[in-house]
Amino acid sequence: xxxxxxxxxxxxxxxxxxxxxxxxxxxxxxxxxxxxxxxxxxxxxxxxxxxxxxxxxxxxxxxxxxxxxxxxxxxxxxxxxxxxxxxxxxxxxxxxxxxxxxxxxxxxxxxxxxxxxxxxxxxxxxxxxxxxxxxxxxxxxxxxxxxxxxxxxxxxxxxxxxxxxxxxxxxxxxxxxxxxxxxxxxxxxxxxxxxxxxxxxxxxxxxxxxxxxxxxxxxxxxxxxxxxxxxxxxxxxxxxxxxxxxxxxxxxxxxxxxxxxxxxxxxxxxxxxxxxxxxxxxxxxxxxxxxxxxxxxxxxxxxxxxxxxx
Amino acid sequence: xxxxxxxxxxxxxxxxxxxxxxxxxxxxxxxxxxxxxxxxxxxxxxxxxxxxxxxxxxxxxxxxxxxxxxxxxxxxxxxxxxxxxxxxxxxxxxxxxxxxxxxxxxxxxxxxxxxxxxxxxxxxxxxxxxxxxxxxxxxxxxxxxxxxxxxxxxxxxxxxxxxxxxxxxxxxxxxxxxxxxxxxxxxxxxxxxxxxxxxxxxxxxxxxxxxxxxxxxxxxxxxxxxxxxxxxxxxxxxxxxxxxxxxxxxxxxxxxxxxxxxxxxxxxxxxxxxxxxxxxxxxxxxxxxxxxxxxxxxxxxxxxxxxxxx
Numbered sequence: 023x024x025x026x027x028x029x030x031x032x033x034x035x036x037x038x039x040x041x042x043x044x045x046x047x048x049x050x051x052x053x054x055x056x057x058x059x060x061x062x063x064x065x066x067x068x069x070x071x072x073x074x075x076x077x078x079x080x081x082x083x084x085x086x087x088x089x090x091x092x093x094x095x096x097x098x099x100x101x102x103x104x105x106x107x108x109x110x111x112x113x114x115x116x117x118x119x120x121x122x123x124x125x126x127x128x129x130x131x132x133x134x135x136x137x138x139x140x141x142x143x144x145x146x147x148x149x150x151x152x153x154x155x156x157x158x159x160x161x162x163x164x165x166x167x168x169x170x171x172x173x174x175x176x177x178x179x180x181x182x183x184x185x186x187x188x189x190x191x192x193x194x195x196x197x198x199x200x201x202x203x204x205x206x207x208x209x210x211x212x213x214x215x216x217x218x219x220x221x222x223x224x225x226x227x228x229x230x231x232x233x234x235x236x237x238x239x240x241x242x243x244x245x246x247x248x249x250x251x252x253x254x255x256x257x258x259x260x261x262x263x264x265x266x267x268x269x270x271x272x273x274x275x276x277x278x279x280x281x282x283x284x285x286x287x288x289x290x291x292x293x294x295x296x297x298x299x300x301x302x303x304x305x306x307x308x309x310x311x312x313x314x315x316x317x318x319x320x321x322x323x324x325x326x327x328x329x330x331x332x
Numbered sequence: 333x334x335x336x337x338x339x340x341x342x343x344x345x346x347x348x349x350x351x352x353x354x355x356x357x358x359x360x361x362x363x364x365x366x367x368x369x370x371x372x373x374x375x376x377x378x379x380x381x382x383x384x385x386x387x388x389x390x391x392x393x394x395x396x397x398x399x400x401x402x403x404x405x406x407x408x409x410x411x412x413x414x415x416x417x418x419x420x421x422x423x424x425x426x427x428x429x430x431x432x433x434x435x436x437x438x439x440x441x442x443x444x445x446x447x448x449x450x451x452x453x454x455x456x457x458x459x460x461x462x463x464x465x466x467x468x469x470x471x472x473x474x475x476x477x478x479x480x481x482x483x484x485x486x487x488x489x490x491x492x493x494x495x496x497x498x499x500x501x502x503x504x505x506x507x508x509x510x511x512x513x514x515x516x517x518x519x520x521x522x523x524x525x526x527x528x529x530x531x532x533x534x535x536x537x538x539x540x541x542x543x544x545x546x547x548x549x550x551x552x553x554x555x556x557x558x559x560x561x562x563x564x565x566x567x568x569x570x571x572x573x574x575x576x577x578x579x580x581x582x583x584x585x586x587x588x589x590x591x592x593x594x595x596x597x598x599x600x601x602x603x604x605x606x607x608x609x610x611x612x613x614x615x616x617x618x619x620x621x622x623x624x625x626x627x628x629x630x631x632x633x634x635x636x637x638x639x640x641x642x
Contacts (some may be wrong), residue, residue: 115519209425211542212560232521233543236560245557245634250522250546284637324555325635327594 029273030094032140032166033061033266034073034159035079035149036129041109045116046257052302053084055106056149056172059259062306063266063293064147065091066314067274071140073159074099075132077105087307096137101128116254117231121274136162146171147269148192149262150174153184160191161263168278170194170269171223172261178205189222196227211236212243225283227268229261237287240256241280246287247324249295249317256301260294263306267293268316292317339583340404342450342476343371344383344469345459345572346439347390347408351419351587352611354566355426362612363394365416366459366482369569372616373576373603374457374622375401377584381409383440383469387415394494397617406447411438426564427541432585444474457579459572460484463494470501478588480504480579481533482571488515499532506537506575521546535593537578538570547597553588556597557634559605559627567609570604573616577603577624596624602627 035057041050057074064070070093078100109123134155141164147169148156156171169192177185178201181301185205189195195218203209206217211228215238218226225239234248264265267290275282292314297306345367351360354535372414386395388410389603395405419433444465451474458466458481466481479502486497488511495515503526513519516527521538525548528536535549544558575631578601585592602624607616 210562210564212562216562230543232554234557242633243560244637245544245560247544247555247557248554252520252522252526254520281636281638288637302342310586322551326591327554327598328591 028067028068029072029144029167029276031085031145031147031269031273032071032073032136032143032159033057033064033147033149033269034134034156035060035147035151036106037074037076038106038108039079040258040302041107041123042256042258043109043111043122044301045112045114046255049079049201049301053081054108054259054302056151056259056262058084059262059303059306060091060147060149060269061088062091062265062303063263063309064270064273065093065265066293066309066311067270067289069096069268070094071143073134073136073140075099075101075106075128077101077103077128079238082107090141091307092224094139097134097140099132099135101132104127110258112257116257119257132180134159134162144168145269145273146170147265148172148188149265150177153177153181153188153300157184157188157191160188164329167187167232168193168272170196170265172196172265173201175201175204186221189218189313192223194225194227195223196229196261196268197232198229198261202228227287229264231257231260235264235287235291237283239280239283241283244284246291248322249291249321249324251295251299253299257298259306260304263297267291288316288318288321291321335378338378339454339477340381340585341455341457341579342378342381342446342453342469342473343367343372343457343459343576344444344466345370345457345461345469346387346416347384348416348418348535349389350568350612350614351417351433352566352568353419353432354503354611355422355424356611358563358641359611364418364569364612366461366569366572368394369572369613369616370457370459370576372401372580372613373573373607373619374580375403376577376603376619376621377580377599380404380408380580381453383444383446383450385409385411385416385438386439387411387413390415401617404449407444407450409442409445410632411442413438419455420568422567426567429567436560438510444472454478455579455583456480457575458482458498459575460487463487463491463498467498467501467635468495469496473601478503478579478582480506480575482506482575483511485511485514496531500529500534504535504537504579505533506539506569508539508541512536517619536595539574540585541567545574545597545601547593549590549593550618551593554594554597554611556601557631559601559631559634561605561609564608567608569613570608573607574600574604576616577601598628599624601631
């Protein structure tokens with residue numbers, strides 16, 4: 023472990039209630055949203071500043087549990103009305119899901135305003151929201167050292183211009199394989215990556231669910247394996263937890279070298295693997311560094327083939 | 333590299349003509365079959381003895397090119413009639429395929445008879461044929477040190493009893509993820525693996541196409557990443573080449589330790605990655621050790637995250 027200098031992280035995204043139809047049963051009003059998952063995940067490693075909007079109905083207890091993990095919630099605006107809601111049904115094998123309902127509610131008129139103290143944050147995670155809002159947040163941060171953004175098919179299809187502008191402003195894009203194929207118009211994942219990188223970001227992470235994640239940068243390609251879990255309960259928020267773990271590790275290490283990025287991929291995998299073991303953010307909200315170290319060791323074992331003597 | 337003692341490998345399987353409808357075009361009468369791919373792949377590392385049947389129409393030139401790579405073809409029976417034929421159409425993205433036609437021809441009445449010189453072969457690869465034929469071959473080999481078998485959905489569904497008997501007699505089963513799910517009746521891949529291992533083999537390899545392969549044994553789980561190729565031409569024979577590369581590496585190393593198995597997974601991945609870059613067995617038929625070393629280095633780079641300083 024190298025010298026520790028935990029940089030703060032700015033996380034913007036949604037805070038939400040999710041209604042989840044899971045093979046194990048249906049649970050309503052689960053506290054979720056990309057900012058919630060990413061903030062809890064990142065806070066295992068470094069202090070977090072969160073920007074989001076919630077309605078009258080959002081539990082103060084959740085914000086308190088965030089503050090207890092050194093997540094600054096000054097940037098969480100409480101607006102009159104109801105919190106953003108998402109409802110989804112997962113397939114029996116948890117590999118696919120169908121959106122049943124989306125209610126923007128207070129998110130419909132959200133204009134993120136960064137508290138002055140947030141404007142010097144060196145590491146920024148732009149969670150999956152409208153790319154114009156992501157750009158809007160980015161405009162308010164002074165010279166960040168690392169900007170990581172997530173997006174989804176909805177914006178790839180519906181907001182290509184805003185998204186194209188965003189891609190030119192970020193360091194790292196985090197998407198899943200289907201999104202990479204859609205964004206690039208190319209099926210082959212290596213060629214798709216090359217095309218996405220041509221559009222702006224210097225680094226692309228492609229998440230592949232149980233198959234792990236790939237990092238493409240000018241150092242080459244890195245493959246983080248999926249951790250083979252026997253009990254996957256709820257995949258909701260796994261991608262957000264991955265992104266949070268990724269920036270969290272880098273902020274905690276205080277370095278952004280190619281090898282640090284690769285180690286961050288492994289820590290992100292560890293973080294996401296815990297997330298899916300419980301409904302909602304319950305597990306990721308109480309992750310410890312010891313938990314992460316334990317799973318990182320298990321992931322290292324997946325790789326261990328005595329390479330030095332090969 | 334440890335002391336080299338290249339053990340010979342016995343390979344049994346099909347030798348065939350394939351008619352391939354690929355996105356890049358249709359090619360007929362491509363020389364293929366599991367024994368062909370596996371023998372060429374394994375011969376990069378160690379001498380091979382092949383058991384198969386061909387018809388009058390099979391090219392002597394292919395058998396000659398096998399012998400030129402220290403593949404003993406004494407066990408290839410030339411029977412009156414036509415060689416086994418398979419016709420398939422691949423999806424545009426090469427991820428799936430449809431069997432259009434299967435003609436057993438001389439394979440319909442094949443009873444494998446091992447030449448006396450084959451009976452002491454220490455490493456046996458039972459390619460994907462009827463499990464009763466796989467067992468029949470196994471009966472004729474004296475105390476092999478390692479028995480690896482492949483199978484497919486067709487036998488899992490149609491010959492559960494023969495397959496159950498086979499599973500109790502082999503060390504290592506090599507199947508893909510769908511086959512593992514079907515054989516175990518379980519979607520979760522770790523649980524599926526546990527169930528398959530309960531039925532006999534001490535080691536299970538689950539191939540996942542572009543997502544790589546997993547090894548489950550009493551040493552834990554090992555994940556070999558898929559090598560991200562930009563030009564995949566023809567996936568036919570990739571699994572057979574993987575299995576051939578796996579046993580080939582082990583035979584070449586002369587050791588069967590858990591770490592050797594893990595290195596064999598990486599060499600198998602390298603072997604299969606070459607196979608898919610050309611139509612048919614063209615590339616795997618001229619693989620050199622230098623080719624393999626080069627790609628193994630590229631696969632190692634996929635893994636390189638400076639683990640020692642993590």
